Amino acid sequence: MGERLKKITLQEIADQLAISKFAVSRALAGKDGVSEETRTRVTAKALELGYLRAVDVAATRPAIHIIFNDHDPVNSELWMQMQNGIQREAAESGYQVQIHWTAEATSVENIARVSAGVVLVGQHDTATLQVLKAAGKPVVRLGWVLPLEEVDQVTGADHEAGNAIGQYLLERGHRRIGFVHGSRVLRGRMERLFGLREALINQDGASVIEIQFGGDGFAGAFLDLKIEGDMPTALFCAHDALGVHVVSELHRMGLRVPEDISVVGYGDFAAATQISPPLTTVRLPGGDMGIAAFRLLLDRMHGTRYRLPPQRVMLVPKLVERASVKTLTD
Template sequence: MAEATRVRVLAAIEELGFVRNEAARTLRKGSGRTLGVIVEDLAGPCAADLVRGVERACDTGGYDIIWCTSDGDPEKERRRLDFLEQQGVSGVIVAPVALDADRVARLRARDIRTVLLDRRMSGTTASSVGVDHRQGGRLATRHLVELGRHDIAFVTTEPEPPPVRQRRGGALQSLGQAGYAPEQVLTIAEQEPTAQAGQRAARRLLEFGTLPTGVFCVDDLLAVGLVNELTRNGVKIPQDVAVVGYGDIAPAATCVVPLTTVRQPRDELGAAAAELLMDEAEGRHLTLAPELVVRDSAS
């Protein structure tokens, strides 16, 4: 191909947003029964249950799955979506990073439906499946109040993704109903939801001199790190400080002090997302209920 012709072709491809359909190109049999899934991290402690739910539903429905990760990177998310378009998937499940309405419309124009995890996107055909995180936050702090814990701290991440903001909003609502003013709630923000960040949060609490009697962590890994570090420093859990986490990941039950937490129905979340795609549903929004699991850290 002449260079001038190649340049014109590439310009046309860019203008039209063309993506080569590898499935059609290779005439692969059964390509219309494949779903794509993009999550931030398949190796994370929350991913295993989600994976089981999606795979169980797809096995029942006779669909195959292409798994992708974005690592929370908008550019990686864009490339993964390009790849899934090329594979000719019939639908995508996305834990969105930078996905916007234009990209959802582009997917739909190629007959690819979208289901979002823990997000809603108005003005699009995208369906969504999420957890009632506001209710989860209310459950956590209500439990601390019912235990008689009057000095409560909140350990979060900065910046807060929408589900975490919802947890904090529900927690503050519950505390407000119990007569707490927002300024009475000590807030500690860490950069990431890890056990190491939880340890740092615990050390920051210890620096205040007077410890809160109750702590709500927006993520179980934060709570696990916090409980372990406080325990190493001679703080008795829950006698001195009651701690509630969020997520009910596997390490929660095996923490040095088994963790009271708010369980997310991740298995059901994954199954529901896959079923919406297989049913070719559009614009449907399902909200699943969290559940308080009481263990030794706040009992």
């Protein structure tokens, strides 16, 4: 394979992928006896670790690299939808796709060196962003970016969705609406809160109660509201996993959903239909977001027209009405 960039062994690659050294060797040599999926994983890890150089893979199809920072159980279903969208679109355009889970700047540098373009999914630190900028390769981010960050971005219309949920609940007679979340760090969730507030700001007698919980969990924060007599009639949860947890906790406290209190989620993931009652929520077009990210990346790689400044592409979610919201009567 020629001179290596780092003293990485086949065994180290095998250990990281939890497969045999024999499988790694055959995959890199292009021999049979390993699945195409294993061959792709081995090649991606070898590139990430610096075992392969650009000249080692020059004869293969150009590759798009998707880099995840860390495993996130809350967003795993959305991220898989995005990945599938990118892979479908890339296959039709003659590109292969390689997947990486890393926050190491050195690994990102190795990936960028051989990549035709990079899609960053989720949060990434400044070291990763600086490495990619220095590499000069096209980058699209799936997820929130820093203010005025000079990079293309594809995301859902979080603010607009929050506003839509506010209007939906107002139309059903709700005037005291709680927004349930655990952290103010994530921009998308805060945008949902801001949109919700915007919907209620000119409605007489309407208010948003921010229910931000810490170590005591949702139940502790909610019981504090109950003691203070500051009870909402509906709860908008920052994501579906939290919505499922909230419904479970409300049931445990003896409250019925939606008879005693209504609950709305965000995302429309599988769990939203696996509880009773099924959750009213907002469906994020994860697969389409992946497609949009690839198309934007493709345009950056091959566009011959005047190059526009970095773009913010927002795809519109869809309200999915199920059985967790009650219409109040006067």
